[in-house]
Amino acid sequence: MKFSTSNYMALATIATCALAAPVIYDTNSTAELMSPLSQEVLGWSHATFPAIYQTCNETNTRMLNAAFKDTAEVTAYGKSRLLNYGIDDAYYKRWFGNGSIFTVMGVFDQLMEASKGSMLMRCDDADGLCAANPNYYAGHHRESAPAETVICDYFYNSKTAFNYLL
Numbered sequence: 001m002k003f004s005t006s007n008y009m010a011l012a013t014i015a016t017c018a019l020a021a022p023v024i025y026d027t028n029s030t031a032e033l034m035s036p037l038s039q040e041v042l043g044w045s046h047a048t049f050p051a052i053y054q055t056c057n058e059t060n061t062r063m064l065n066a067a068f069k070d071t072a073e074v075t076a077y078g079k080s081r082l083l084n085y086g087i088d089d090a091y092y093k094r095w096f097g098n099g100s101i102f103t104v105m106g107v108f109d110q111l112m113e114a115s116k117g118s119m120l121m122r123c124d125d126a127d128g129l130c131a132a133n134p135n136y137y138a139g140h141h142r143e144s145a146p147a148e149t150v151i152c153d154y155f156y157n158s159k160t161a162f163n164y165l166l
């Protein structure tokens with residue numbers, strides 16, 4: 001996974017990896033994956049999600065939606081865990097050290113509820129970086145278009161995007 005550390009998605013992914021059980025995609029449950037993402041995701045009253053570009057085929061789109069849904073559930077859990085255990089939580093110490101709990105909470109809020117107006121996930125290897133880093137890049141941000149995230153095939157193939165960082 002080569003997401004830039006300044007990116008909220010990556011930050012929160014790391015954060016939530018620390019706080020939640022690994023996510024395993026159940027690609028069998030097509031109906032579940034295809035159900036449209038609701039604004040009313042468990043634990044979040046105003047969840048927003050990035051747009052998925054047309055270069056993502058149906059399979060990719062289903063998996064990305066599933067990943068967003070997982071992120072929503074996992075960040076909701078992470079947030080409630082922070083509220084209940086605060087900075088004395090062993091996981092918190094492991095991942096954030098002396099970091100401010102307000103920063104971490106802010107990242108969760110930002111990730112789930114901030115406007116994703118120009119954020120775009122695309123599935124074509126527009127910069128050739130996926131091909132150049134097979135079995136390593138699950139995705140990357142485009143330097144030429146900072147709002148865009150390229151999702152590499154490795155993301156789908158590994159199916160471990162979330163617990164990869166553990």
Ligand SMILES: *[C@@H]1O[C@H](CO)[C@@H](O)[C@H](O)[C@H]1NC(C)=O
Pocket residue numbers: 026028
């Ligand atoms: C997925 O489908 C296969 C074949 O139908 C089945 O054996 C397996 O148990 C299913 N997995 C889940 C998690 O439902």
Ligand SMILES: *[C@@H]1O[C@H](CO)[C@@H](O)[C@H](O)[C@H]1NC(C)=O
Pocket residue numbers: 057058059060123153
């Ligand atoms: C969708 O694209 C992926 C590559 O990103 C490919 O492996 C898969 O076979 C495609 N699925 C369909 C239904 O075209």
Ligand SMILES: *[C@@H]1O[C@H](CO)[C@@H](O)[C@H](O)[C@H]1NC(C)=O
Pocket residue numbers: 097098
């Ligand atoms: C965290 O705070 C403790 C006590 O204030 C200090 O001893 C420790 O060096 C700090 N750790 C980091 C990584 O800043």
